[in-house]
Amino acid sequence: MADVILFRPKILKGEARSLSPRVPLGLLFISQSLIKNNYQVKIIDEETTIHWINYLNQELNDATLCVGISSMTGNQILGGLRFAKIIKDRSNIPIVWGGLHASMLPEQTVKDGLADIVVRGEGEESFL
Numbered sequence: 001m002a003d004v005i006l007f008r009p010k011i012l013k014g015e016a017r018s019l020s021p022r023v024p025l026g027l028l029f030i031s032q033s034l035i036k037n038n039y040q041v042k043i044i045d046e047e048t049t050i051h052w053i054n055y056l057n058q059e060l061n062d063a064t065l066c067v068g069i070s071s072m073t074g075n076q077i078l079g080g081l082r083f084a085k086i087i088k089d090r091s092n093i094p095i096v097w098g099g100l101h102a103s104m105l106p107e108q109t110v111k112d113g114l115a116d117i118v119v120r121g122e123g124e125e126s127f128l
Contacts, residue, residue, distance in 0.1 A: 005041075006070070007083050069096070
């Protein structure tokens with residue numbers, strides 16, 4: 001079971017995307033600082049994991065401290081919002097949004113109630 005779950009929604013059709021999946025570097029950097037501080041971290045990458053909900057079901061529990069969502073501006077946000085809604089329906093744990101969209105538009109990111117905290121810029125220190 002994870003203390004922190006980090007989620008990267010996939011880039012949907014019509015958006016700029018590479019032919020092969022990208023490594024979620026931002027989430028890896030954040031997880032490294034969390035792991036160094038003795039947190040159990042699970043990264044769920046929707047771009048490479050078809051049945052990501054199964055991993056969420058395995059990892060999310062009452063001991064989970066928070067979930068993090070990283071998203072660029074564009075329709076990738078829809079996957080992040082879907083994930084955040086699932087979390088809100090199941091628990092009261094904080095939802096932290098980061099990535100390009102949250103950094104550029106923090107007020108818009110928290111407006112719909114599916115984000116409790118916004119991390120702006122590089123998140124390795126501020127997320128911790």
